[in-house]
Structure formats: C-alpha cells, structure tokens
Amino acid sequence: MAERKATVQRDTLETQIAVTVNLDGSGQASFDTGIPFLEHMLDQVARHGMIDLDIQAKGDLHIDDHHTVEDIGITLGQAVAQAVGDKQGIARYGHAYVPLDEALSRVVIDFSGRPGLVYAVEYTRAAVGGFDVDLFAEFFQGFVNHALVTLHIDNLRGDNSHHQAETVFKAFGRAVRMALTPDARMAGVTPSTKGVL
Secondary structure (H helix, E strand, O other): OOOEEEEEEEEOOEEEEEEEEEOOOOOOOEEEOOHHHHHHHHHHHHHOOOOEEEEEEEEEOOOOHHHHHHHHHHHHHHHHHHHHHOOOEOEEEEEEEEOOOEEEEEEEEOOOOOOOEEEEEOOOOEEEEOEEOOOOHHHHHHHHHHHHHHEEEEEEEEEOOHHHHHHHHHHHHHHHHHHHHHHHHHOOOOOOOOOOO
C-alpha cells in the first residue's frame, strides 16, 4: 500500500490552517492552534487512531473560536481524504465504544464518499475551560464535508462535559483507525459494489 500521508494548507480571511497527517503513524501529535481544549481532544484522535498529526492554526480568536475550530475540521478532512487516496484495500467501516468513568460514547464511520453527520451529544454544561462545546459539532461537520465520510456520533451517557467530549474524540480516533486499516483480502479492491467510493 502506498504511503498514506498528506499536507494541506488552507488560508482564508479568517484563518490560516496547515494540517499534516500520516494515517500509518504511531500517534505522534503536534499542535499550535491557540485553543488548548481542542488540542487536548485532537491529541486523543492521534493517540487512539495511531495517526501522526500536526496542526498549525492562526485564527480570529479575538472574535471567538468558531472559525478556527470549523476550519481545522475542514482542513483535517481535506488532508485525510487526500491521504486515503482511492480507498482500495481498506476496511471502509469503523466503530468504537469508549468509556471514561461515567461517560460512554459510540462513534461509527463509513468512508463512503458521501458526507453525512448524525451528532447526538447533549453536554451537561456549555463550556469546558472556557471552550464552547457546541463548536465540536462544527468541527465534525467540517470534517465530514471534506473527508466525504458518513459519521454517527452518540454520547450514550455522561455527567461531566469533559468526559463526554473525551469519549467522543477517543471513539472517533478508534473508529477511523478501524476503517482505514488495510485488509489483506481486499488488496487492490475498492470495498463497494459500485467499484468506486
């Protein structure tokens, strides 16, 4: 299988984002976004997804975190799509349940070539460390739209918003890892009856 790496630079009047991914990495991560709680969550994706991830972002944080969080999701989605390539030989589907103390989340992903997000997370408080948790929906929507995946995210229970978010991102990383794992029986084959994804 070809090396599955990509670097994407995305510049707008609101943000400048650079993302490098290695889908066959060891979980190494480097971030400079100005948004510590988002970086903590992205670190979960890298470590539990076994993806090497470097994200550098400058955004209009003096307004709020919205544009930066959304645009990181968009750029990460673009980088993942580029790194995945033609999708031959991958498992295509991935899922994970992840607990953290009282919290439990389920994430299911399909590298279908079609963007779709179902996001069912009701946080018990609106902010963690000053971070507006509503912005995670914007992050995942941006990712889905540009990675061209179908993604279902369900927080099944939880009393602590930090725990809820962390289980979502850990499960997301694990689900991505499962979906992108090469399957020797699928070598050279696109996992679709259409023959293309």
